[in-house]
Amino acid sequence: MAQSRHAVTKEQSPKITALVVDDNMVNRTIHQRLLDNLGIENEVVCNGKEAVDVHCSGKNFDLILMDMDMPIMNGIEATRRLREMGIRSMIAGVSTRAMEQEIQAFKEAGLDDYQEKPLTMSKLTSIIRKMNHND
Amino acid sequence: MLEWLKKKVVECDVLRSFDIRENRSVSSLGDGWNFRKKKLEVWVTMVGRNLRQQIEAMKQSFFDEEILDEQFTRLEQLEDRDNPNFVEEVLSMYFRDSTALLATLEQAMEAVPIDFPEVDRLLTKLKGSSASVGANKVRNEVNKTLQLWQERNVEGAKAAFQELRREHDSFKAKLEPYFQQLRLLAGAGPSESAMP
Numbered sequence: 001m002a003q004s005r006h007a008v009t010k011e012q013s014p015k016i017t018a019l020v021v022d023d024n025m026v027n028r029t030i031h032q033r034l035l036d037n038l039g040i041e042n043e044v045v046c047n048g049k050e051a052v053d054v055h056c057s058g059k060n061f062d063l064i065l066m067d068m069d070m071p072i073m074n075g076i077e078a079t080r081r082l083r084e085m086g087i088r089s090m091i092a093g094v095s096t097r098a099m100e101q102e103i104q105a106f107k108e109a110g111l112d113d114y115q116e117k118p119l120t121m122s123k124l125t126s127i128i129r130k131m132n133h134n135d
Numbered sequence: 136m137l138e139w140l141k142k143k144v145v146e147c148d149v150l151r152s153f154d155i156r157e158n159r160s161v162s163s164l165g166d167g168w169n170f171r172k173k174k175l176e177v178w179v180t181m182v183g184r185n186l187r188q189q190i191e192a193m194k195q196s197f198f199d200e201e202i203l204d205e206q207f208t209r210l211e212q213l214e215d216r217d218n219p220n221f222v223e224e225v226l227s228m229y230f231r232d233s234t235a236l237l238a239t240l241e242q243a244m245e246a247v248p249i250d251f252p253e254v255d256r257l258l259t260k261l262k263g264s265s266a267s268v269g270a271n272k273v274r275n276e277v278n279k280t281l282q283l284w285q286e287r288n289v290e291g292a293k294a295a296f297q298e299l300r301r302e303h304d305s306f307k308a309k310l311e312p313y314f315q316q317l318r319l320l321a322g323a324g325p326s327e328s329a330m331p
Contacts, residue, residue, distance in 0.1 A: 026229045026264045033213045033221065069259050096263035118206050118267040 016128070017060075018042040021051040021078065022067040022094075027117070031065055031094070034124050047071055048078025055082060061089050063131060065119070068095035068106055076109045083110035090131040094119050183320065190316045197313075200272075202306060207269030219321070223314045229268045230307055236261050237300055244293055254284055276302045 018040050020031045028044045035042040040063070045051050047070040064082070068075040079091055092113040093106045107114055113130055115123045197203040207222070214221045236257060243254045258281045265274040276299035283292035 024232065024260060024264050024267075026225060026232060027267050029225055029228060030210070030213075030267055033218070037213060067263075069256055069263075096259050096266060117263050118209075118269075120206070120209055121212075 016040045016062045016131075018063040018065060019051060019054065019059075019061040019089075020044040020065050021046075021048065021070070021075065022065070023047055023070040024067070027067065027094075027119075031119055034119065034121055037121070038124065038128070040128075048073030048075055048081075051078045052081050052085070055085060055087055060087070063127065064089050064091045065094050065127075066091055066111070068093060068097055068102070076106050079106070079109040079111060090127070092127045186316060186320050190313070190320060193313050193316065197309065202272050202309065203269045204271040205269070206266065210269065223317065226268055226310060226314070229264055229270070230310075232264060233261060233273075233303060234307075237303060240296065241300075244289075244296060249289065251284070251287070255281070258284060270303075270306055272302050273299070273306050 016039075018035050020028055020035070020042060022028045022031065022044070023046050028046075032042055032044060043054070043059075043061075045054055048066075049072045051064065051066070052073065066075040066079055070078075073081075075093060075095065079093070082089075082091065090112045091110060092115060093103075093111045094115050094117055095103075095106065096117045097103060097106070098116065103114055113127050115127065194203075197207075210222045210225060240254065240257050240261070243250060243257060258277055262274055262277040262281065265277055276295065280292050280295040280299050283295050
Protein backbone atom coordinates (compact mmCIF):
# COMPACT_ATOMS: atom_id res chain seq x y z
CA MET A 1 0.00 0.00 0.00
CA ALA A 2 1.43 3.43 -0.91
CA GLN A 3 1.99 5.74 2.03
CA SER A 4 1.81 9.47 1.40
CA ARG A 5 4.19 11.96 2.89
CA HIS A 6 4.13 15.70 2.48
CA ALA A 7 7.54 17.05 1.58
CA VAL A 8 8.95 20.27 2.95
CA THR A 9 8.35 22.92 0.31
CA LYS A 10 11.66 24.31 -0.76
CA GLU A 11 10.67 26.19 -3.89
CA GLN A 12 7.54 27.34 -5.69
CA SER A 13 8.63 25.71 -8.99
CA PRO A 14 6.54 22.73 -10.28
CA LYS A 15 6.78 19.92 -7.75
CA ILE A 16 8.59 16.75 -8.73
CA THR A 17 6.94 13.57 -7.46
CA ALA A 18 8.71 10.35 -6.65
CA LEU A 19 7.92 6.77 -5.71
CA VAL A 20 10.31 4.80 -3.50
CA VAL A 21 10.13 1.06 -4.14
CA ASP A 22 12.10 -0.91 -1.55
CA ASP A 23 11.32 -3.81 0.79
CA ASN A 24 13.72 -2.55 3.45
CA MET A 25 12.40 0.02 5.94
CA VAL A 26 15.85 1.50 6.62
CA ASN A 27 16.36 2.24 2.93
CA ARG A 28 12.83 3.56 2.46
CA THR A 29 13.30 5.93 5.41
CA ILE A 30 16.63 7.25 4.17
CA HIS A 31 15.44 7.65 0.58
CA GLN A 32 12.33 9.49 1.74
CA ARG A 33 14.43 11.83 3.85
CA LEU A 34 16.71 12.59 0.91
CA LEU A 35 13.69 13.34 -1.27
CA ASP A 36 12.06 15.47 1.45
CA ASN A 37 15.23 17.54 1.74
CA LEU A 38 15.03 18.29 -1.97
CA GLY A 39 11.38 19.27 -1.70
CA ILE A 40 10.23 16.25 -3.70
CA GLU A 41 6.80 14.87 -2.81
CA ASN A 42 7.12 11.16 -2.36
CA GLU A 43 5.33 7.93 -1.58
CA VAL A 44 6.65 4.50 -0.66
CA VAL A 45 5.75 0.94 -1.54
CA CYS A 46 7.37 -2.27 -0.35
CA ASN A 47 7.78 -4.34 -3.50
CA GLY A 48 7.46 -4.36 -7.27
CA LYS A 49 3.85 -5.55 -7.28
CA GLU A 50 2.79 -2.60 -5.12
CA ALA A 51 4.62 -0.29 -7.51
CA VAL A 52 2.66 -1.72 -10.43
CA ASP A 53 -0.62 -1.61 -8.46
CA VAL A 54 -0.16 2.03 -7.49
CA HIS A 55 0.24 2.92 -11.18
CA CYS A 56 -2.81 0.79 -12.08
CA SER A 57 -4.76 2.90 -9.59
CA GLY A 58 -4.05 5.91 -11.78
CA LYS A 59 -1.13 7.51 -9.97
CA ASN A 60 1.90 8.71 -11.81
CA PHE A 61 5.31 9.90 -10.67
CA ASP A 62 8.14 11.85 -12.27
CA LEU A 63 10.75 9.61 -10.66
CA ILE A 64 10.75 6.01 -9.43
CA LEU A 65 13.58 4.78 -7.21
CA MET A 66 13.49 1.03 -7.76
CA ASP A 67 15.27 -1.53 -5.59
CA MET A 68 16.23 -4.75 -7.36
CA ASP A 69 15.82 -7.53 -4.78
CA MET A 70 12.30 -7.57 -3.41
CA PRO A 71 9.81 -10.30 -2.50
CA ILE A 72 6.63 -10.98 -4.51
CA MET A 73 7.89 -8.99 -7.53
CA ASN A 74 11.50 -7.86 -7.90
CA GLY A 75 12.70 -4.61 -9.43
CA ILE A 76 13.58 -6.13 -12.81
CA GLU A 77 10.09 -7.56 -13.30
CA ALA A 78 8.41 -4.42 -11.96
CA THR A 79 10.41 -2.18 -14.29
CA ARG A 80 9.56 -4.38 -17.27
CA ARG A 81 5.83 -4.34 -16.36
CA LEU A 82 5.75 -0.58 -15.89
CA ARG A 83 7.34 -0.02 -19.28
CA GLU A 84 4.85 -2.44 -20.86
CA MET A 85 2.08 -0.36 -19.28
CA GLY A 86 3.48 2.68 -21.05
CA ILE A 87 4.92 4.32 -17.95
CA ARG A 88 7.56 6.78 -19.15
CA SER A 89 8.67 8.05 -15.73
CA MET A 90 12.36 8.23 -14.93
CA ILE A 91 13.12 4.86 -13.33
CA ALA A 92 16.41 4.74 -11.44
CA GLY A 93 17.55 1.36 -10.19
CA VAL A 94 19.10 1.54 -6.72
CA SER A 95 20.68 -1.71 -5.61
CA THR A 96 23.46 -3.38 -3.70
CA ARG A 97 24.15 -5.80 -6.55
CA ALA A 98 27.59 -5.31 -7.99
CA MET A 99 27.86 -8.08 -10.60
CA GLU A 100 27.85 -6.62 -14.08
CA GLN A 101 25.42 -9.15 -15.56
CA GLU A 102 22.87 -8.52 -12.80
CA ILE A 103 23.07 -4.76 -13.31
CA GLN A 104 22.84 -5.24 -17.08
CA ALA A 105 19.66 -7.34 -16.73
CA PHE A 106 18.18 -4.59 -14.57
CA LYS A 107 19.08 -1.90 -17.10
CA GLU A 108 17.67 -3.94 -19.98
CA ALA A 109 14.32 -4.15 -18.18
CA GLY A 110 13.95 -0.41 -18.84
CA LEU A 111 15.96 1.64 -16.38
CA ASP A 112 16.98 5.20 -17.20
CA ASP A 113 19.72 5.21 -14.59
CA TYR A 114 21.36 2.93 -12.06
CA GLN A 115 23.01 3.82 -8.76
CA GLU A 116 24.70 1.50 -6.30
CA LYS A 117 23.52 1.70 -2.70
CA PRO A 118 23.85 3.59 -0.47
CA LEU A 119 21.87 6.32 -2.20
CA THR A 120 23.40 9.68 -1.29
CA MET A 121 22.35 13.27 -1.92
CA SER A 122 24.91 13.61 -4.72
CA LYS A 123 23.69 10.41 -6.44
CA LEU A 124 20.08 11.57 -6.12
CA THR A 125 20.82 15.03 -7.53
CA SER A 126 22.65 13.40 -10.45
CA ILE A 127 19.51 11.31 -11.15
CA ILE A 128 17.35 14.44 -11.02
CA ARG A 129 19.74 16.38 -13.27
CA LYS A 130 19.53 13.55 -15.79
CA MET A 131 15.74 13.61 -15.49
CA ASN A 132 15.62 17.38 -16.12
CA HIS A 133 18.00 16.99 -19.05
CA ASN A 134 15.78 14.34 -20.64
CA ASP A 135 12.62 16.52 -20.38
CA MET B 136 24.94 14.64 36.77
CA LEU B 137 23.60 17.29 34.38
CA GLU B 138 20.02 16.66 35.45
CA TRP B 139 21.00 16.96 39.10
CA LEU B 140 22.82 20.26 38.47
CA LYS B 141 19.87 21.65 36.53
CA LYS B 142 17.57 20.79 39.42
CA LYS B 143 19.85 22.65 41.82
CA VAL B 144 19.76 25.75 39.58
CA VAL B 145 15.96 25.68 39.67
CA GLU B 146 16.00 25.17 43.45
CA CYS B 147 18.08 28.34 43.83
CA ASP B 148 15.39 30.33 42.05
CA VAL B 149 12.63 28.73 44.12
CA LEU B 150 14.40 29.32 47.42
CA ARG B 151 15.31 32.90 46.49
CA SER B 152 11.70 33.73 45.61
CA PHE B 153 10.63 32.11 48.93
CA ASP B 154 13.01 34.39 50.81
CA ILE B 155 11.63 37.45 49.01
CA ARG B 156 8.10 36.41 49.87
CA GLU B 157 9.06 35.93 53.52
CA ASN B 158 10.49 39.44 53.51
CA ARG B 159 13.91 38.24 54.42
CA SER B 160 16.82 40.47 53.60
CA VAL B 161 17.10 40.26 49.82
CA SER B 162 20.40 42.11 49.54
CA SER B 163 22.44 39.48 51.39
CA LEU B 164 20.44 36.25 50.93
CA GLY B 165 19.31 37.18 47.40
CA ASP B 166 22.92 37.80 46.37
CA GLY B 167 23.85 34.47 47.97
CA TRP B 168 21.29 32.58 45.87
CA ASN B 169 22.33 34.40 42.70
CA PHE B 170 25.98 33.55 43.37
CA ARG B 171 25.12 29.91 44.00
CA LYS B 172 22.96 29.78 40.88
CA LYS B 173 25.72 31.30 38.72
CA LYS B 174 28.24 28.81 40.08
CA LEU B 175 25.90 25.89 39.31
CA GLU B 176 25.30 27.21 35.79
CA VAL B 177 29.05 27.29 35.19
CA TRP B 178 29.27 23.66 36.36
CA VAL B 179 26.38 22.67 34.04
CA THR B 180 28.22 24.25 31.10
CA MET B 181 31.49 22.52 32.02
CA VAL B 182 29.86 19.10 32.40
CA GLY B 183 28.02 19.61 29.10
CA ARG B 184 31.28 20.55 27.37
CA ASN B 185 33.00 17.45 28.77
CA LEU B 186 30.11 15.26 27.64
CA ARG B 187 30.26 16.76 24.16
CA GLN B 188 34.02 16.06 23.99
CA GLN B 189 33.44 12.47 25.13
CA ILE B 190 30.80 11.96 22.46
CA GLU B 191 33.05 13.41 19.75
CA ALA B 192 35.92 11.18 20.89
CA MET B 193 33.66 8.10 20.80
CA LYS B 194 32.48 8.93 17.31
CA GLN B 195 36.01 9.58 16.07
CA SER B 196 37.13 6.21 17.44
CA PHE B 197 34.37 4.53 15.39
CA PHE B 198 35.78 6.13 12.25
CA ASP B 199 39.41 5.42 13.22
CA GLU B 200 38.57 1.73 13.77
CA GLU B 201 36.60 1.75 10.46
CA ILE B 202 33.47 0.58 12.25
CA LEU B 203 31.67 3.50 10.56
CA ASP B 204 32.22 5.09 7.18
CA GLU B 205 31.24 8.42 5.59
CA GLN B 206 27.65 7.24 5.05
CA PHE B 207 27.08 7.75 8.79
CA THR B 208 28.18 11.38 8.44
CA ARG B 209 25.79 11.80 5.50
CA LEU B 210 22.95 10.51 7.70
CA GLU B 211 23.88 13.04 10.39
CA GLN B 212 23.64 15.79 7.77
CA LEU B 213 20.02 14.78 7.17
CA GLU B 214 19.12 15.72 10.76
CA ASP B 215 17.48 19.04 11.42
CA ARG B 216 15.16 20.70 13.97
CA ASP B 217 12.19 18.72 12.66
CA ASN B 218 14.15 15.43 12.74
CA PRO B 219 16.75 15.83 15.50
CA ASN B 220 16.96 12.09 16.22
CA PHE B 221 16.95 10.85 12.64
CA VAL B 222 20.24 8.94 12.91
CA GLU B 223 19.25 7.17 16.12
CA GLU B 224 15.84 6.28 14.65
CA VAL B 225 17.43 4.84 11.52
CA LEU B 226 20.03 2.88 13.50
CA SER B 227 17.30 1.51 15.81
CA MET B 228 15.37 0.39 12.74
CA TYR B 229 18.54 -1.14 11.32
CA PHE B 230 19.30 -3.14 14.47
CA ARG B 231 15.71 -4.42 14.68
CA ASP B 232 15.89 -5.59 11.07
CA SER B 233 19.44 -6.89 11.12
CA THR B 234 18.96 -8.92 14.33
CA ALA B 235 15.92 -10.64 12.81
CA LEU B 236 17.73 -11.10 9.46
CA LEU B 237 20.72 -12.75 11.13
CA ALA B 238 18.43 -15.21 12.93
CA THR B 239 16.66 -16.02 9.64
CA LEU B 240 20.00 -16.40 7.86
CA GLU B 241 21.34 -18.79 10.49
CA GLN B 242 18.29 -21.02 9.99
CA ALA B 243 18.42 -20.76 6.21
CA MET B 244 22.12 -21.75 6.12
CA GLU B 245 21.37 -24.88 8.17
CA ALA B 246 18.24 -25.85 6.24
CA VAL B 247 18.12 -29.13 4.31
CA PRO B 248 18.05 -28.79 1.39
CA ILE B 249 19.78 -25.41 1.27
CA ASP B 250 17.98 -22.71 -0.69
CA PHE B 251 21.03 -20.97 -2.18
CA PRO B 252 19.19 -18.10 -3.89
CA GLU B 253 17.25 -17.34 -0.70
CA VAL B 254 20.39 -17.07 1.45
CA ASP B 255 21.95 -14.97 -1.30
CA ARG B 256 18.93 -12.65 -1.23
CA LEU B 257 19.03 -12.33 2.58
CA LEU B 258 22.76 -11.59 2.62
CA THR B 259 22.30 -9.00 -0.12
CA LYS B 260 19.53 -7.38 1.90
CA LEU B 261 21.78 -7.19 4.96
CA LYS B 262 24.58 -5.80 2.82
CA GLY B 263 22.29 -3.06 1.52
CA SER B 264 20.98 -1.90 4.86
CA SER B 265 24.45 -2.06 6.46
CA ALA B 266 25.84 0.09 3.64
CA SER B 267 22.94 2.52 4.03
CA VAL B 268 23.72 3.21 7.71
CA GLY B 269 27.51 3.34 7.31
CA ALA B 270 28.15 0.05 9.14
CA ASN B 271 31.46 -0.47 7.35
CA LYS B 272 32.89 -3.53 9.11
CA VAL B 273 29.52 -5.30 9.16
CA ARG B 274 29.13 -4.68 5.44
CA ASN B 275 32.64 -6.03 4.79
CA GLU B 276 31.84 -9.22 6.72
CA VAL B 277 28.62 -9.60 4.74
CA ASN B 278 30.64 -9.29 1.53
CA LYS B 279 33.04 -12.04 2.66
CA THR B 280 30.16 -14.35 3.59
CA LEU B 281 28.33 -13.60 0.34
CA GLN B 282 31.37 -14.29 -1.79
CA LEU B 283 31.96 -17.68 -0.15
CA TRP B 284 28.25 -18.48 -0.48
CA GLN B 285 28.26 -17.61 -4.17
CA GLU B 286 31.28 -19.90 -4.61
CA ARG B 287 29.14 -22.65 -2.97
CA ASN B 288 31.72 -22.92 -0.18
CA VAL B 289 29.06 -23.64 2.44
CA GLU B 290 31.35 -24.42 5.36
CA GLY B 291 33.49 -21.40 4.63
CA ALA B 292 30.39 -19.21 4.40
CA LYS B 293 29.08 -20.56 7.71
CA ALA B 294 32.37 -19.71 9.44
CA ALA B 295 32.35 -16.24 7.87
CA PHE B 296 28.75 -15.83 8.99
CA GLN B 297 29.76 -16.39 12.62
CA GLU B 298 32.36 -13.65 12.23
CA LEU B 299 29.69 -11.43 10.69
CA ARG B 300 27.45 -12.10 13.68
CA ARG B 301 30.22 -11.15 16.10
CA GLU B 302 30.95 -7.96 14.20
CA HIS B 303 27.27 -7.02 14.15
CA ASP B 304 26.87 -7.62 17.91
CA SER B 305 30.02 -5.61 18.61
CA PHE B 306 28.71 -2.75 16.43
CA LYS B 307 25.42 -2.72 18.32
CA ALA B 308 27.19 -2.81 21.70
CA LYS B 309 29.31 0.20 20.72
CA LEU B 310 26.53 2.33 19.25
CA GLU B 311 24.11 1.97 22.14
CA PRO B 312 26.20 3.91 24.72
CA TYR B 313 27.00 6.50 22.05
CA PHE B 314 23.32 7.26 21.54
CA GLN B 315 22.72 7.18 25.29
CA GLN B 316 25.32 9.93 25.69
CA LEU B 317 23.74 11.91 22.86
CA ARG B 318 20.35 11.70 24.58
CA LEU B 319 21.92 12.88 27.81
CA LEU B 320 23.45 15.86 26.05
CA ALA B 321 20.17 16.67 24.29
CA GLY B 322 18.37 16.60 27.64
CA ALA B 323 20.89 18.99 29.17
CA GLY B 324 19.25 22.02 27.65
CA PRO B 325 19.95 24.75 25.11
CA SER B 326 23.02 26.22 26.81
CA GLU B 327 24.89 22.93 26.53
CA SER B 328 23.77 22.03 23.00
CA ALA B 329 24.70 25.54 21.84
CA MET B 330 28.31 25.04 22.97
CA PRO B 331 30.75 24.69 20.07
